[in-house]
Every structure is written in C-alpha cells, then in structure tokens.
Amino acid sequence: MSAIPISFPGAGLRTPRWATVFAWLALLPILVAAVAPELLTSASPILINPLHALLPPGGDHWFGTDQLGRDLFTRVVHGARPSLLLGLGATVLAVVAGSLLGVLAALGGRVTDQVVGRALDVLLSLPQLLLALLVITVLGGGVANVVIAIALAFTPGYARMVRTEAMVVRRSGYVEAARGLGLPPTVLVARHVLPNAVGPLLVLATVGFGTALIAGSGLSFLGFGVQPPAPEWGAMLSEGRDFLGDAWWLGLFPGAAITITVVAVNVLGRAAQRRYTRRTV
Amino acid sequence: MIHVEGLTVSFSGLEAVRDVSFTVAPGECLAIVGESGSGKSVTARALVGLAGDRAEVTSRGFTFDGADLSKLTETGWRGVRGRRIGLILQDALVSLDPLRTVGAEVAETLRTHHVVEPSQRPARVLELLAEAGIPDPEQRAGQHPHELSGGLRQRALIASVVAAGPSLLVADEPTTALDATVQVQILELLGRLKREGAALLLISHDLAAVARLADRVAVMYAGRFVEEGPAEELLAAPAHPYTRALIAAVPAAHAKGTRLSAPVQEPSVTGPALPARIAALLTGYESACPYVSRCALADQRCREEDPSPTPVGERRVRCHHHDRRLPDLPPISLGETRAPGPVLLSVENVTKRFGARTAVDDVSLELRAGETLGVVGESGSGKTTVARIALGLLDPDAGTVRLDGEPWSGIPDRLRRARRRRIQAIYQDPLGSFDPRHTAGQIIGEAVALPRRVRKARVAELLDQVGLPATLHTRRPLEMSGGQRQRVAIARALATGPEVLVCDEPVSALDVSIQAQILDLLATLQRDLAVAVLFISHDLGVIHHVSDRIAVMKDGRVVESGATAEVFGSPKEPYTKELLAAVPTLATERSPR
Incomplete structure (x- = not known):
C-alpha cells in the first residue's frame, strides 16, 4: 500500500544496450554462415591442396590453411552449420524431454513424482560431459548419437526446473480461478500450466544452447561427433592439435568461432531473460 | 520539534x-x-x-x-x-x-x-x-x-x-x-x-x-x-472535494444502498493520483489543479490555475471552490425490498481440517437468491476456507454443501464442472488470479462460452458493464491499476451468468476511494442481475455496508449470525462486541455531507 520504487533492485545488472547490439553484430555473420555458407565463400571446404599446406593467414587465405592445404576460412564458415545444429538439436531435444518429464512429475501424483525425481537425481549426480561420454560409449559415435547424448545430459536440469515451476503454477490463483470457471484438467494444463511453467525455461535454454554447443564441439574434438573431413569447429580443433606449435591459426579461428557464438548467445539469452521477468513478475 | x-x-x-x-x-x-x-x-x-x-x-x-x-x-x-x-x-x-x-x-x-x-x-x-x-x-x-x-x-x-x-x-x-x-x-x-x-x-x-x-x-x-x-x-466539515470524497467513501458510516463514490465520467482516469506533470499532460493544461480530472466541481478556472493554500477556519485548503456544496451522490436505488428468494447455496455443518488444525468447525450457512450474506472474521478465522468449500474447490471433511438443492460437495469434480458456471468467485488478489501472460480480453474471454466471432463483442459488453473502456482488452494484468484489475475480475465472474457470487476480500487490497467505486459497482450489478452474494471480509465497515445478513466467524466457528441491523444494533456475543468496538468510525455520524 505504501510501496514506493525508491530504488530499482538489480538495475545495475542490466545487460547494457551496446552489449546486445554487439552480440547481434557478432552473431549475424555466424548465422549467415550457417544458413547460406556459399554467400561468404565459393571455395570447397574439403578440397585438398598439399602444395599450400599450413600457410599462415594472408591475402589468398584469410585464416590460413591447414595441414592438408584446405582453406581455413572456408572450413570455419562451412563448420557453422553442423556446429550450431549439434547445439540446437541437443537443446531442443533436452527442452522437450525436460518439459514433459517435469510436468509429468509435477502433475502425475506422488508416486510418479518420486520415481521421476529419483531417476533425475541419479542423472544429475554425474557430470554432464561424463554422462554424454557414457551414452556414446553405449550407443557409439556419430552425429545423431552425440545429439542424443548431450540432450540426455542436459534433460535432468531442465526437468527439475519445469517441475518446480509447474508445482508453483498448479497451486496458483489463476489455475484455481480457471478451475472455478469449470475448465477440464486438460485445458488447464495446456492453456495455463504448460506455458507458464515452460516459459522461463525457453529463456534459460538460450543460455543452455551455448553450453550444449561447447559440449558438441568437445565431443567432436574427442572424435565422436562430426567425422573428418567434414568441417566442424570442435573436430577442426582436434585435427589441428598436432600442428599447433607451427600453425597457431589452426587453433585460434575455430576456437574463436566457438567462443564468440557462445558469448553472443549468452548475452542475448540474459537480455531476453530480463525482458521476460519484467513482463510477468 | x-x-x-x-x-x-x-x-x-x-x-x-x-x-x-x-x-x-x-x-x-x-x-x-x-x-x-x-x-x-x-x-x-x-x-x-x-x-x-x-x-x-x-x-x-x-x-x-x-x-x-x-x-x-x-x-x-x-x-x-x-x-x-x-x-x-x-x-x-x-x-x-x-x-x-x-x-x-x-x-x-x-x-x-x-x-x-x-x-x-x-x-x-x-x-x-x-x-x-x-x-x-x-x-x-x-x-x-x-x-x-x-x-x-x-x-x-x-x-x-x-x-x-x-x-x-x-x-x-x-x-x-x-x-x-x-x-x-x-x-x-x-x-x-x-x-x-x-x-x-x-x-x-x-x-x-x-x-x-x-x-x-x-x-x-x-x-x-x-x-x-x-x-x-x-x-x-471537510472543505476540499477530495477530503469530502474520502469521508464519503468510508463504508462503515453508510447503510446499504448509499453510494460511496461519485460516478466517474471517464473510467480511464480512475487510477491512482498521478504526478502533477503527467496529469497536466493528460488534461492538456500546464498549471491545472491536480484533482481536476476527478473533481465534480471542476470548472475552467480549475483547469487554468492551480489553487494556492487558502485559510478556511484553522485549516489551509488548496481549492478554488472549498465553499461550494458538492452535488449529492445519487443513491443506488435497490428497488422495493424483495422477499427472500429460495435457498441457492446451503452449507450444512461443514468441517475441514488441515493436519491437526481445524480450519472450519461445524459451520452452516444459507444463501438465498438475490441477497448478500456477509461473513466477517479476523485472519485465521476460516473465512477463506469456507469460501473455497462453497466454490467446490475444496471438499469438506464432514458436512455437505448444496447448490440449488443438488449435492455440491463430495462429488467427483467432473460432475461439478458443468455447474460451475452458476457459482463464480472474485478474489482479493486479482493479479494472482490472472494468468500473467494473458490479456484482459483473453482473461474474460476464457469465461465466455461463446464461439470466437461473438466472443469479442460479449467481452466488450462485459467491460462496459464494469465501467471499463473496451480498449482495455489488450492490456496484461501488470499494465492495469488495482481498481481496473478488480473490475476485470468482476467482469470475468459475470461472464458465465452466475446466480451466486463468492467475493473473498474483494476490496481489501484497494485504496479507500477505489474500494468505494468497487463496492458501488458490486451493489449496482447485484441490483441489475439479481445475483446472490457471499461476501467475505475482515472489515466490519465493509460488511455492514454490503450485507443483508451477517455471520461472524472466530476460530473456524460461526459465533453469531443474523440480520445486519440486529447484529450491529444489539450484538450478543462478547467477540462481536469487541469487533464492533474496533471499527474505525469517523466522528462524523452527524451528516453524510
């Protein structure tokens, strides 16, 4: 009744506007590279030319060439799509699975909640990357399996969050009000519980996407994901590892691509998170 | 000093x-x-x-x-x-x-x-x-x-x-x-x-x-x-129109049917007092009296000249028209006193326990068509639990609830669903009872059981009925003032065409002047729609103003009940007397204005 916004808590933590602009500027070429790599380079990412092996960055080869004489710039550009897809696929899969499990645990009664909850506890007790490696050991390598492995590693965290949110929403005044209107449970879940429980997660998932991308590149680096000669940032780092002493550019450019993408997506995710909380809290 | x-x-x-x-x-x-x-x-x-x-x-x-x-x-x-x-x-x-x-x-x-x-x-x-x-x-x-x-x-x-x-x-x-x-x-x-x-x-x-x-x-x-x-x-002898409105808005001193707030010409300005600069922008005058948009006495001079403090008796008053009479508020004519209708909602010997605590203990209430039953009690007296039981959102441990003679408690929720439209609720905290992602139109529309193409017209009609502009339907809960939110909540409750309204502390979170408007709105709607109201509040003044009959609750029990005048005039229970003594009354019983 006498609450007055004398100061605005968290005002100092806001993502500055220039950071969001910067993040978009950094992400834009990467997105173009992922959608239409031909726009940025006409060369082939897998064309071998031993005569030009390990050339430093220069006029003909902006990022230099690798040990087989392939143009590194072309490979980084063409590597955007598989790298992003690994992270995106895994994130989408994890969000969907996590939401389903979370809502099931929250609304399915005590026994379901206990069973799902303990299963999630087991998965959460293992480090994410280790869990992914475990899955790959069982399923074998390959892009699809890497996506599944990463998704499985990220699902428990999302499921936990959705469960907590759904518990809160289920007891909220507006679900009770909707129940009072005579709406059946299915409509309550579809119209009120699900969107309000999953909404915050979608924002968090943009941040999670960065982590998933690193995990994907990490697994490719270890030789499980995208197989050579196809370009993928993590795999490129792995291939270039042996020549790093002579050719620093083999590590710098794919590594920078990963870093820039992850940082930019994180910045945008945080900004979206703040917008979302402002609208609903 | x-x-x-x-x-x-x-x-x-x-x-x-x-x-x-x-x-x-x-x-x-x-x-x-x-x-x-x-x-x-x-x-x-x-x-x-x-x-x-x-x-x-x-x-x-x-x-x-x-x-x-x-x-x-x-x-x-x-x-x-x-x-x-x-x-x-x-x-x-x-x-x-x-x-x-x-x-x-x-x-x-x-x-x-x-x-x-x-x-x-x-x-x-x-x-x-x-x-x-x-x-x-x-x-x-x-x-x-x-x-x-x-x-x-x-x-x-x-x-x-x-x-x-x-x-x-x-x-x-x-x-x-x-x-x-x-x-x-x-x-x-x-x-x-x-x-x-x-x-x-x-x-x-x-x-x-x-x-x-x-x-x-x-x-x-x-x-x-x-x-x-x-x-x-x-x-x-309040001199400023705002002071006079504040005093008129105190429900304790006024019987049922008295209007508490001046009819508002422009519902969009019924929000809180605006900073002067914003008010000036809205009215288009740089140096207007800030109260001009809500004042019944406002004239051209008020729009052009911000009044400076003038001595009135021992007081200082900022108003050009402190000596003019305010127009009397037209009473809300309740029509001829209707004979009590048939019993719509009956709560019979209901008990509800939460763990070891007995929240509601052997409570019986009867609500007849068209009347208002006020339930009053302090926090923890079990009023809200009674409301949730009456709404069929919570099943009692013992006792039964009947809606229009048919069993309403102890039956599967599935059987209640179709009949829920007949009994609707208005909550204390409308913000919490609205899905934060939905707009006012969606919130009300959800309660309107009509095909999409006519739904919008019905929503506009309901908004108008509760005194809100139709343009408000695109707003989200956080973009509305407290009074507007409670009006939207009322519109949603009316959307199903209920015969019984359960109001759980509907005005407790509101400023006195907004509370007055909402109480007036509820009174008008009850008159027009002949809906029965179960009105729950901790505020005896509000209860006195709205109710035909009253039930006083303490520690989960109804300690006293009866017609409003009876309970207020000659309370029998010591607890009721104590409650009545605590009602803040103004020393202005002499004349409403």
Missing part, C-alpha cells in the same frame, strides 16, 4: 512531493492521509534521509530541535536516524530480521546508539518489550519474528524503534496489515508514546483509522497537502 518548509522530492524530474510544509510539536500527532502514489511515504522517508539515491530532495527549511537537517550527510543522518527520529514501518515481518530474536533486535538499537551500559542491556530490553505491551517478555525476547503474531511483532518493532528514545516517531502505515482489534491496540500504544511526549507523524491511507489518534490531519493528493488542519474540524 520538527519543522519542514517547502519540502519537494522529485525522481528524475517527476515531483512526488511538492512544496509540503508542516510542524510537529512534542506530544502532538500529525496524520498524513492519502492514496497510493500520493507521495505520503516519500515524505516520511525524506524525513529520515532515506528518500534514496535517485531522489532529489529540496526544502526551504528543514529543522529538527533547532538543528538544520537539510545539509546532513549520510554519516550525519546515521546519528539522527534511530537515535532522535524513529521510523516504524508497515510490515514487521519484513522490517524485523528473520534470523534474529526480537530481543537481539531491540538490543541492537541500544548498542548502536550507546543508550545504556552493556551490562544493563538485557534488563533494558525486557523493560522495553514490556512497555510496548508484550506479555511475558522474558520468553518473547528469545523468539524469532515468525514465532510471534502480527500484533506482537508490530509491538516488538515499536519497542526496537523507541529503544533509543527518539523524540519524533515516523510511523508509515503502522497498522495496515493487522486485524481490526489488533489495530486498535497498536494505535493505543502509539497514543501512549505520544502522551509521554513523543512527536508522532502518522502516515496512512485510511482516514478513519488515524482519526482517533491524530491532533492534526494533512490530506495529501498528487504530492501536495490539499487540506491541512485540526483533525476534528477537518473531519466534521
């Missing part, structure tokens, strides 16, 4: 407090009364140097016991705050540290300001708690805030504030969150401190609540004192 001259507080150019002057002498109480956003809390905080980093505080004179406070640094303030000026806040649960015992809280004030020798501190703590009216202080001192009741908590907070013996107490809504009987006790405690020589500055939104304590009252609107003077004179 504190003397303030021309205090102005602005936040990034917007003036929240404009040119406010007052003096409070020892043993005197000044009450600043106003609605949300009027600037009263900012004034209180400016007095203790807590207006915040973003606030720009200026004044022509700001002295306390002869010392100039206007140039004080933060370090300087620390010596004044707590030691010489004490600040009592609204919610003791928030203001007290949850991890510390209340004894430690009081001891800290003693330590910070070196009031007594360290060896005497424990004894002094107990003394202070006892003086604040806390029984059994030895035991209470060792307890944490959550272990105390609201009233005891507020007493402990007051004990910690007065520990250093401040000569000025600033109390910001000290009783707002408390039950009526507890409110009275806290006000009595503050009154005793005043008689012992403290100067008291009381901030409240509730004119009636402070009336019994204040020597002088300042009515604040849009950052200014619009009327200021001796309490008795101001309450008996």
Whole structure:
C-alpha cells in the first residue's frame, strides 16, 4: 500500500544496450554462415591442396590453411552449420524431454513424482560431459548419437526446473480461478500450466544452447561427433592439435568461432531473460 | 520539534512531493492521509534521509530541535536516524530480521546508539518489550519474528524503534496489515508514546483509522497537502472535494444502498493520483489543479490555475471552490425490498481440517437468491476456507454443501464442472488470479462460452458493464491499476451468468476511494442481475455496508449470525462486541455531507 520504487533492485545488472547490439553484430555473420555458407565463400571446404599446406593467414587465405592445404576460412564458415545444429538439436531435444518429464512429475501424483525425481537425481549426480561420454560409449559415435547424448545430459536440469515451476503454477490463483470457471484438467494444463511453467525455461535454454554447443564441439574434438573431413569447429580443433606449435591459426579461428557464438548467445539469452521477468513478475 | 518548509522530492524530474510544509510539536500527532502514489511515504522517508539515491530532495527549511537537517550527510543522518527520529514501518515481518530474536533486535538499537551500559542491556530490553505491551517478555525476547503474531511483532518493532528514545516517531502505515482489534491496540500504544511526549507523524491511507489518534490531519493528493488542519474540524466539515470524497467513501458510516463514490465520467482516469506533470499532460493544461480530472466541481478556472493554500477556519485548503456544496451522490436505488428468494447455496455443518488444525468447525450457512450474506472474521478465522468449500474447490471433511438443492460437495469434480458456471468467485488478489501472460480480453474471454466471432463483442459488453473502456482488452494484468484489475475480475465472474457470487476480500487490497467505486459497482450489478452474494471480509465497515445478513466467524466457528441491523444494533456475543468496538468510525455520524 505504501510501496514506493525508491530504488530499482538489480538495475545495475542490466545487460547494457551496446552489449546486445554487439552480440547481434557478432552473431549475424555466424548465422549467415550457417544458413547460406556459399554467400561468404565459393571455395570447397574439403578440397585438398598439399602444395599450400599450413600457410599462415594472408591475402589468398584469410585464416590460413591447414595441414592438408584446405582453406581455413572456408572450413570455419562451412563448420557453422553442423556446429550450431549439434547445439540446437541437443537443446531442443533436452527442452522437450525436460518439459514433459517435469510436468509429468509435477502433475502425475506422488508416486510418479518420486520415481521421476529419483531417476533425475541419479542423472544429475554425474557430470554432464561424463554422462554424454557414457551414452556414446553405449550407443557409439556419430552425429545423431552425440545429439542424443548431450540432450540426455542436459534433460535432468531442465526437468527439475519445469517441475518446480509447474508445482508453483498448479497451486496458483489463476489455475484455481480457471478451475472455478469449470475448465477440464486438460485445458488447464495446456492453456495455463504448460506455458507458464515452460516459459522461463525457453529463456534459460538460450543460455543452455551455448553450453550444449561447447559440449558438441568437445565431443567432436574427442572424435565422436562430426567425422573428418567434414568441417566442424570442435573436430577442426582436434585435427589441428598436432600442428599447433607451427600453425597457431589452426587453433585460434575455430576456437574463436566457438567462443564468440557462445558469448553472443549468452548475452542475448540474459537480455531476453530480463525482458521476460519484467513482463510477468 | 520538527519543522519542514517547502519540502519537494522529485525522481528524475517527476515531483512526488511538492512544496509540503508542516510542524510537529512534542506530544502532538500529525496524520498524513492519502492514496497510493500520493507521495505520503516519500515524505516520511525524506524525513529520515532515506528518500534514496535517485531522489532529489529540496526544502526551504528543514529543522529538527533547532538543528538544520537539510545539509546532513549520510554519516550525519546515521546519528539522527534511530537515535532522535524513529521510523516504524508497515510490515514487521519484513522490517524485523528473520534470523534474529526480537530481543537481539531491540538490543541492537541500544548498542548502536550507546543508550545504556552493556551490562544493563538485557534488563533494558525486557523493560522495553514490556512497555510496548508484550506479555511475558522474558520468553518473547528469545523468539524469532515468525514465532510471534502480527500484533506482537508490530509491538516488538515499536519497542526496537523507541529503544533509543527518539523524540519524533515516523510511523508509515503502522497498522495496515493487522486485524481490526489488533489495530486498535497498536494505535493505543502509539497514543501512549505520544502522551509521554513523543512527536508522532502518522502516515496512512485510511482516514478513519488515524482519526482517533491524530491532533492534526494533512490530506495529501498528487504530492501536495490539499487540506491541512485540526483533525476534528477537518473531519466534521471537510472543505476540499477530495477530503469530502474520502469521508464519503468510508463504508462503515453508510447503510446499504448509499453510494460511496461519485460516478466517474471517464473510467480511464480512475487510477491512482498521478504526478502533477503527467496529469497536466493528460488534461492538456500546464498549471491545472491536480484533482481536476476527478473533481465534480471542476470548472475552467480549475483547469487554468492551480489553487494556492487558502485559510478556511484553522485549516489551509488548496481549492478554488472549498465553499461550494458538492452535488449529492445519487443513491443506488435497490428497488422495493424483495422477499427472500429460495435457498441457492446451503452449507450444512461443514468441517475441514488441515493436519491437526481445524480450519472450519461445524459451520452452516444459507444463501438465498438475490441477497448478500456477509461473513466477517479476523485472519485465521476460516473465512477463506469456507469460501473455497462453497466454490467446490475444496471438499469438506464432514458436512455437505448444496447448490440449488443438488449435492455440491463430495462429488467427483467432473460432475461439478458443468455447474460451475452458476457459482463464480472474485478474489482479493486479482493479479494472482490472472494468468500473467494473458490479456484482459483473453482473461474474460476464457469465461465466455461463446464461439470466437461473438466472443469479442460479449467481452466488450462485459467491460462496459464494469465501467471499463473496451480498449482495455489488450492490456496484461501488470499494465492495469488495482481498481481496473478488480473490475476485470468482476467482469470475468459475470461472464458465465452466475446466480451466486463468492467475493473473498474483494476490496481489501484497494485504496479507500477505489474500494468505494468497487463496492458501488458490486451493489449496482447485484441490483441489475439479481445475483446472490457471499461476501467475505475482515472489515466490519465493509460488511455492514454490503450485507443483508451477517455471520461472524472466530476460530473456524460461526459465533453469531443474523440480520445486519440486529447484529450491529444489539450484538450478543462478547467477540462481536469487541469487533464492533474496533471499527474505525469517523466522528462524523452527524451528516453524510
């Protein structure tokens, strides 16, 4: 009744506007590279030319060439799509699975909640990357399996969050009000519980996407994901590892691509998170 | 004594407090009364140097016991705050540290300001708690805030504030969150401190609540004192139209059928008092009287010239037309008294337990078509549980509920679903009862069981019925004012065409003037739609105003029930008498206006 916004808590933590602009500027070429790599380079990412092996960055080869004489710039550009897809696929899969499990645990009664909850506890007790490696050991390598492995590693965290949110929403005044209107449970879940429980997660998932991308590149680096000669940032780092002493550019450019993408997506995710909380809290 | 001259507080150019002057002498109480956003809390905080980093505080004179406070640094303030000026806040649960015992809280004030020798501190703590009216202080001192009741908590907070013996107490809504009987006790405690020589500055939104304590009252609107003077004179013959509206809005003094608020021409401006600059933008006049958009007396002069303070009796009033009569509010004609209709909702010997606690104990209620049954009780009396049982959202452990003769409790939810349209609810907190992602149109539309193409027209019709512009349907809950939200909640409840409305504290969270509008709206709608209302509130004044019959609840039981006039006129139970004694009434029973 006498609450007055004398100061605005968290005002100092806001993502500055220039950071969001910067993040978009950094992400834009990467997105173009992922959608239409031909726009940025006409060369082939897998064309071998031993005569030009390990050339430093220069006029003909902006990022230099690798040990087989392939143009590194072309490979980084063409590597955007598989790298992003690994992270995106895994994130989408994890969000969907996590939401389903979370809502099931929250609304399915005590026994379901206990069973799902303990299963999630087991998965959460293992480090994410280790869990992914475990899955790959069982399923074998390959892009699809890497996506599944990463998704499985990220699902428990999302499921936990959705469960907590759904518990809160289920007891909220507006679900009770909707129940009072005579709406059946299915409509309550579809119209009120699900969107309000999953909404915050979608924002968090943009941040999670960065982590998933690193995990994907990490697994490719270890030789499980995208197989050579196809370009993928993590795999490129792995291939270039042996020549790093002579050719620093083999590590710098794919590594920078990963870093820039992850940082930019994180910045945008945080900004979206703040917008979302402002609208609903 | 504190003397303030021309205090102005602005936040990034917007003036929240404009040119406010007052003096409070020892043993005197000044009450600043106003609605949300009027600037009263900012004034209180400016007095203790807590207006915040973003606030720009200026004044022509700001002295306390002869010392100039206007140039004080933060370090300087620390010596004044707590030691010489004490600040009592609204919610003791928030203001007290949850991890510390209340004894430690009081001891800290003693330590910070070196009031007594360290060896005497424990004894002094107990003394202070006892003086604040806390029984059994030895035991209470060792307890944490959550272990105390609201009233005891507020007493402990007051004990910690007065520990250093401040000569000025600033109390910001000290009783707002408390039950009526507890409110009275806290006000009595503050009154005793005043008689012992403290100067008291009381901030409240509730004119009636402070009336019994204040020597002088300042009515604040849009950052200014619009009327200021001796309490008795101001309450008996209010001069400013806003003061008059505030007094008219107190439901306690008015019988059913009396209108509490002036009909509003433009519903879009029924929000809180706007900062003057925004109001000026809306009205298109740079120097208009800030009250112009809500004033029944407003004319061209009010739009062009902001009134300066004029003496009226002992008072100063900022109004061009303080001597003109306000048009009488047309009564809400209730039509001829209808004979009570058939019983629509009957609650029979209902009991509900939560764990070991019995929330509702053998309660029976009957609601007839077209009537209003008021259920009154303090927090924890089981009123809300009764409401949820009546709504069929909670099944009782024993007893039955019937809706229109048919069983309503103890049946599968599936069977209730189709009949839920006949009984609808209005909640205390509309914000919590709205899906935050939905717009007003979607919220109301969800309750309208019509095909999509006619739904929109029906939503517009409902918005109009509750006095909201149709353009509001795109707004989300957070983008509406409290009054607008409650109107949307009412529209949603009406959308299903119910025969029974269950209103659970529908006006408790609202400012007095908004509360008056909502009560008037409910009365009008009940007359037009002949809907039966189960009205639940802790506020006897509100209950008295709306109800045909009353049930008084205490500790889960109905202790007394009967026709409104009967229960209020000759209460039988001691508890009812105690409740009635606690109703804040204005000393203005003489004439409504």
